[in-house]
Amino acid sequence: MSNPLEAALRCIDAKDYGMALEILTDLNAANPRDPQVNHWLGVIYLTHGHASRAIEHLQAAAKVAKKEAVIFATLADALTLDNRFEEALPYARKAVALDAKSEFAHRTLGEIYARLRRPVMAEHAFQNALAINEASAIAHLALSRLKVSLGKMDEAETHFRRALELAPEEPSVLISARDLSDLSLKKEALEKIETLLNDVDRPMAKVERARLAFTAGKICDDTGDTPKAFHYLGQHRNDLYGHYDADRQERHFETCREVFSKQFFEDRKDFALTSDRPVFVFGMPRSGTSLVEAILSAHPKATAAGELSFFDEQVDGLTEGHTGDNAFFDAALALDRKSAQRIGRKYLTLLDGFSKKSARVIDKMPQNFEHLWLITLLFPNAHFCHVSRNPADTCVSIYMTPLPGKHGYCESQQSLAHYYGQYRKLMAHWSTVLPVEIRNQSYETLVSDPDTERPALISHAGLAWDEACRHHESNEAQVFTFSMAQVRQPIHTGAVNRFEKYRDHIGPLLEGLAEIET
Numbered sequence: 362m363s364n365p366l367e368a369a370l371r372c373i374d375a376k377d378y379g380m381a382l383e384i385l386t387d388l389n390a391a392n393p394r395d396p397q398v399n400h401w402l403g404v405i406y407l408t409h410g411h412a413s414r415a416i417e418h419l420q421a422a423a424k425v426a427k428k429e430a431v432i433f434a435t436l437a438d439a440l441t442l443d444n445r446f447e448e449a450l451p452y453a454r455k456a457v458a459l460d461a462k463s464e465f466a467h468r469t470l471g472e473i474y475a476r477l478r479r480p481v482m483a484e485h486a487f488q489n490a491l492a493i494n495e496a497s498a499i500a501h502l503a504l505s506r507l508k509v510s511l512g513k514m515d516e517a518e519t520h521f522r523r524a525l526e527l528a529p530e531e532p533s534v535l536i537s538a539r540d541l542s543d544l545s546l547k548k549e550a551l552e553k554i555e556t557l558l559n560d561v562d563r564p565m566a567k568v569e570r571a572r573l574a575f576t577a578g579k580i581c582d583d584t585g586d587t588p589k590a591f592h593y594l595g596q597h598r599n600d601l602y603g604h605y606d607a608d609r610q611e612r613h614f615e616t617c618r619e620v621f622s623k624q625f626f627e628d629r630k631d632f633a634l635t636s637d638r639p640v641f642v643f644g645m646p647r648s649g650t651s652l653v654e655a656i657l658s659a660h661p662k663a664t665a666a667g668e669l670s671f672f673d674e675q676v677d678g679l680t681e682g683h684t685g686d687n688a689f690f691d692a693a694l695a696l697d698r699k700s701a702q703r704i705g706r707k708y709l710t711l712l713d714g715f716s717k718k719s720a721r722v723i724d725k726m727p728q729n730f731e732h733l734w735l736i737t738l739l740f741p742n743a744h745f746c747h748v749s750r751n752p753a754d755t756c757v758s759i760y761m762t763p764l765p766g767k768h769g770y771c772e773s774q775q776s777l778a779h780y781y782g783q784y785r786k787l788m789a790h791w792s793t794v795l796p797v798e799i800r801n802q803s804y805e806t807l808v809s810d811p812d813t814e815r816p817a818l819i820s821h822a823g824l825a826w827d828e829a830c831r832h833h834e835s836n837e838a839q840v841f842t843f844s845m846a847q848v849r850q851p852i853h854t855g856a857v858n859r860f861e862k863y864r865d866h867i868g869p870l871l872e873g874l875a876e877i878e879t
Contacts, residue, residue: 366397376564378405389418396426403435410568410601410766412443423452430460434469441469444670446476447714464493468500475507478667478715483507498528502537509540518543529553532569539579551580558596567600568766575601575763582761591866594761598772605769605776612686614783618790620690621734626796629738632701636709637742640822642725643733644748645784646768647758649804652852653748654725655833656815660824664716665723671711672732675704693734705739721822730788737797744822745797747788750804752874753860756781757867778873785877811852 365384372381382405388398399422406415419436426432434456440449450473456466471486484507490500501524508517518541524534525546530553538550554577557563558570578593640657642650658665679692712722721744729736730747737745749755756777764771770780792799800821807814816826834851860867 366401369401373401373405376566378408378566381405394421394425396422396429396432400426400429400432400435403439407435407439407442408566408568410566412439415439416443428459430456430463430466433459434463434466437469437473441472441476444476444668445674446473447711449473450477462493464490464497464500467493468497468503471503471507475503475510476667478665480507480511496527498524498531498534501527502534506537506540514542517541518546521546525550525553530557532557532565532573536569536572536576539576544583547580547583551577554580558593567597571597571601572763573597575761578761587863587866590761591863601763601766602769602772603766605772605780607776607779609686610770610780610783613689614787616687616690617731617734617787620693621790621794623794625734626738626794629698629701630796632698632705632738633741634702634705634709634739635742636705636740637744637823638709638712638720638722639740639743640721640723640746641729641736641740641743642723642746642748643727643729645730645750645755645759645781646727646764647762648727648750648755649748649802649807650725650727652804652807652833653746653802653818654723656818656830657721657723657822659830659833660721660819660822660827661829662719662824662827663721663723663822664719665725666712666715667724668726669711669724670726671708671724672726672729672736676732676735696735701735701739704735708739721824730784730791733791733795737795741797743797745799746802746818746821747799748802748804751858751860752781752877753867753871754856754858756870756874757860757863760867760870774867774870775873778870778877781874782877805854805857808852808854808857 365388369381369384369388372378372384381401385398385402385405388395389402392398399418403415403419403422406412406418416436416439419432419439422429422432423436433452437449437453437456440446440452450470453466453470453473456463457470460466467486467490471483471490474480474483474486484504487500487504487507490497490503494500501520505517505520505524508514508520521534521537521541524531524537528534535550535554535557538547538554541547554573557565558573558577574593574597578590581587581590581593640663642653642657644650654665657663676689679696680688712724715722733745736743756774759768759771760774760777770776800818802814802818807818811831815830819826819830832851864871
C-alpha cells in the first residue's frame with residue numbers, strides 16, 4: 362500500500378494541491394504533531410496565499426523538528442509574507458545556523474532584512490544564496506526586487522533578465538515584470554504570461570494565475586492597450602478576492618459608528634501612552650499615501666516603516682476564541698487599560714526596530730483607518746494624516762492593483778464602489794468623535810501646490826522644515842509598495858483625473874460612485 366505522505370508529495374510535485382491538501386489534512390487529524398505533515402500543509406497554504414494558516418502548521422512543525430533548517434526557513438518565509446518581519450528574523454537566522462549551505466535559508470533571511478529596510482545585509486544574504494546556487498532564479502529575482510525598492514532600475518533589470526533566462530515560465534518571476542521600467546522586457550514577459558494563461562490545462566495555484574492576469578493587465582496598460590488590459594484585469598479576480606459580502610461590511614461599519622462614540626473615548630482616557638513618535642498615514646489604498654510617506658521620510662529626523670500590519674494583527678487577536686459578527690465589538694468594549702497599553706508598548710518596540718534615533722517613525726498602512734478607535738486611544742500625542750484622492754482615480758487604481766486577498770471589496774467594480782462609500786461614512790464619523798487632530802491631505806492639492814502643502818505636512822508631524830523634503834525623490838530609503846516607481850519621481854500632476862482614460866471600461870464603478878454622492 363502506498364505511503365499516504367509520499368502520495369501527497371507526488372500530488373504536490375504534480376501541482377494537484379487539492380488532492381494533496383485532502384491527504385495531508387487527514388494525516389494531520391490522525392497525528393497533529395507530525396512535523397513533516399505540518400510542514401507540507403504549511404507549504405500548500407503558502408502556495409495559495411494563506412499565510413496565517415500556513416504559520417499555524419509551520420509553528421507546530423518547528424516545535425517538534427528543532428533541527429530541520431527547511432522548516433524554520435519556511436516558517437520565516439510565511440511570517441514575512443504575513444508582514445511579521447521582526448518575528449520572522451530569528452527563525453531565518455536559526456535556519457542559516459542549522460544549514461549554512463541552504464540557498465533557501467539565506468534567501469529568506471535576505472527577504473526579511475530587505476523588509477526591515479536593512480538593504481546592505483539583505484544584499485549580503487542574497488549574494489550568499491547565489492554563491493551556493495548561482496542558477497537560482499528566485500535569488501536573482503529577490504535581488505531584482507531589492508534593487509527596484511532602492512530605485513536602482515538598471516541593476517534590477519540585469520537580475521530580472523537572469524531570472525527570466527533561468528526560469529522563463531516561473532510565475533513569481535513573470536509577476537515581478539510589472540515593476541520594471543524597460544518596456545521591451547515587459548513585453549517579453551507578457552508573451553510568456555499569455556502563453557501560461559491560455560494553457561488552461563497547466564497546473565497552477567489559482568492565486569498565481571490571478572496575479573499573472575493582473576500583471577498582464579498592467580503591462581497592457583503600460584503599452585496603451587486599454588481594452589486588453591481590462592480583459593485581463595477582470596479575468597481571474599475571483600481567484601484572488603473571493604466573494605464580498607456588502608451587507609455584512611455595511612453592518613460592521615454601522616456598528617463601528619454606534620459603538621465608538623465620543624463617550625467610548627471619554628471613558629478610556631487613561632489608556633493613553635505619552636509617545637509622540639508615531640506618524641500614521643492612512644486612507645484608501647492608492648490614494649497618495651506613498652507620496653506623503655516619501656515627503657515625510659525625506660526629513661532627517663524621520664524614518665519610514667512602510668505598511669505595518671501590526672494593528673490588523675492586534676485587532677484579530679482580540680477576537681481569538683470568539684465567533685460571530687459581534688465578537689469584535691464585544692472584545693473592543695471589554696479591552697482593559699493594562700491590555701491596551703501592553704499593545705501600545707509592543708508597537709513602540711516594533712518602531713524601535715526601524716530606528717531608535719528618529720524623532721518620528723512613519724506607519725503608512727492605509728487600512729489603519731479602520732483601527733483608529735484603538736490607535737488614537739493609545740497614542741493621542743501621535744500625528745495623523747488622512748490622505749484622499751479623487752474617488753474615481755482612487756478606485757480605478759485599486760481595481761488595477763493585485764492587493765492581498767483580504768481586500769475582498771476588490772471583487773468587482775460594483776463592490777469596490779460600495780466599499781468606498783462605507784469608508785467615506787466611517788471617516789466622517791471619526792472626524793466627529795476621535796480625541797486627536799487629523800490632517801486631511803488632498804492628493805490633488807499636494808501635487809498642484811507642493812510648496813505650500815509639504816511644509817504643512819512636516820509641521821503637522823511636529824518637525825521643523827528641512828529642504829530635503831523638497832526633493833523626496835532623491836531619498837535613497839527603500840520603498841515597498843505598488844507605487845515604488847512613482848515615488849522616485851518629482852511631484853507632478855499627471856495622475857490627476859487619470860480615470861478619464863478608462864471611462865469606457867469603468868461604467869459600473871462610476872455608477873456606484875455616483876450613488877455615493879447623491
